[in-house]
Amino acid sequence: MKKLFILFVMVAGFATVTMAQTGVSSANGTVSTIDFATTGAKILVPINLTWDGVKLEYGEVVIQNVANPGSIALYPDGGGTPSTSAAVNCVSTGLNIPLLIPGFTVAGTQNTLYTITTPADGATEIVHTLVPANVLPLTAFKIYRGAALSSGNVINNATTSVAGADSWKVGATLNFIAAQASGLYTGVYTVVVNYN
Numbered sequence: 224m225k226k227l228f229i230l231f232v233m234v235a236g237f238a239t240v241t242m243a244q245t246g247v248s249s250a251n252g253t254v255s256t257i258d259f260a261t262t263g264a265k266i267l268v269p270i271n272l273t274w275d276g277v278k279l280e281y282g283e284v285v286i287q288n289v290a291n292p293g294s295i296a297l298y299p300d301g302g303g304t305p306s307t308s309a310a311v312n313c314v315s316t317g318l319n320i321p322l323l324i325p326g327f328t329v330a331g332t333q334n335t336l337y338t339i340t341t342p343a344d345g346a347t348e349i350v351h352t353l354v355p356a357n358v359l360p361l362t363a364f365k366i367y368r369g370a371a372l373s374s375g376n377v378i379n380n381a382t383t384s385v386a387g388a389d390s391w392k393v394g395a396t397l398n399f400i401a402a403q404a405s406g407l408y409t410g411v412y413t414v415v416v417n418y419n
Contacts, residue, residue, distance in 0.1 A: 270331035280323035298394030299367040333387040336419040349410030
């Protein structure tokens, strides 16, 4: 069974200075100065990320070729439900342990751009509960948002709704090595959101 670690990122806001101008006149030996300056600030509601409590669960996996076990990709399908694709050398049954896809909800300032970041390749692995030296790398994290799957592990221009909310799901690929030890593997991964 997998666990998730959620990283909450809060951004208070930003400020802009738009123009400052000075004019100088000394036609008759006197100097006059006119200053024009405007400033502005937009205060953002702190962005908050909530996990729905569902694990990224690959179920029970049967490795059919221990020398070349392959990998299993688990992503939401077009309807947002879990869907796997695997090499011919391993199969996820999903019978006794169902396949699961986690969901996330963002709350913040309305109609505002923000970035979603999931782990890059090589950053995350799950560990055998009895023999920690045995690990399974998680790669190819992708984000399912707006009925579409991202091409990579980051979405740079997600937008909150008029209510200041947004929601999406996350999937990844589980990779096996030759003679992978049997048993239960668990781990965590990090999801980050921040305003652009």
